[in-house]
Amino acid sequence: xxxxxxxxxxxxxxxxxxxxxxxxxxxxxxxxxxxxxxxxxxxxxx
Amino acid sequence: xxxxxxxxxxxxxxxxxxxxxxxxxxxxxxxxxxxxxxxxxxxxxxxxxxxxxxxxxxxxxxxxxxxxxxxxxxxxxxxxxxxxxxxxxxxxxxxxxxxxxxxxxxxxxxxxxxxxxxxxxxxxxxxxxxxxxxxxxxxxxxxxxxxxxxxxxxxxxxxxxxxxxxxxxxxxxxxxxxxxxxxxxxxxxxxxx
Numbered sequence: 317x318x319x320x321x322x323x324x325x326x327x328x329x330x331x332x333x334x335x336x337x338x339x340x341x342x343x344x345x346x347x348x349x350x351x352x353x354x355x356x357x358x359x360x361x362x
Numbered sequence: 363x364x365x366x367x368x369x370x371x372x373x374x375x376x377x378x379x380x381x382x383x384x385x386x387x388x389x390x391x392x393x394x395x396x397x398x399x400x401x402x403x404x405x406x407x408x409x410x411x412x413x414x415x416x417x418x419x420x421x422x423x424x425x426x427x428x429x430x431x432x433x434x435x436x437x438x439x440x441x442x443x444x445x446x447x448x449x450x451x452x453x454x455x456x457x458x459x460x461x462x463x464x465x466x467x468x469x470x471x472x473x474x475x476x477x478x479x480x481x482x483x484x485x486x487x488x489x490x491x492x493x494x495x496x497x498x499x500x501x502x503x504x505x506x507x508x509x510x511x512x513x514x515x516x517x518x519x520x521x522x523x524x525x526x527x528x529x530x531x532x533x534x535x536x537x538x539x540x541x542x543x544x545x546x547x548x549x550x551x552x553x554x555x
Contacts, residue, residue, distance in 0.1 A: 330393070331396050333410060
């Protein structure tokens, strides 16, 4: 059976770190979109 | 189907200001998206970078109100990740990545020529000492030495600029160096880095 799935080793399961997830959540909180005169401006508030 | 419905609910909640919904979405799909990226790049650090870039795009698109694929959140995110993997390989081809081996290190032929902080201080001190020594020379010798050493002028150019013959310019340079050596010996100055 093993020979039927030679690519099994390519299917390694990995997850991105908590640090990366935390960065993304902080990025989301800091990003605000402001609309003015039909245009949208992105702001990053620290 | 239930999972997709939950995703769309979470997106709606997120767009209403519930940041916790985003956290659930990221954590829910973290392993699938990271594993997908890893299966293409085989590098944990690059996987983290591309995962991060993927969700930065997701967050921006959602906040800009440009997301319109209701109920298909994961395939949409996977497509973004896939495009970023392609971009990554395009950039890698333009800028090949080098990995050393035990037999050969790139640093054996590459080095940073800049001085470290201590050597830079010594170098500055030497330059300062030399400036002081030059200031002790007769003015005609100072002029020739500065033109030759600091302005990189030829003796022909020095002669033309100072209105003397080439031999005189050469002679002034010779005496400038002799006098500098004398001053260095008399004052026991060490000019090495």
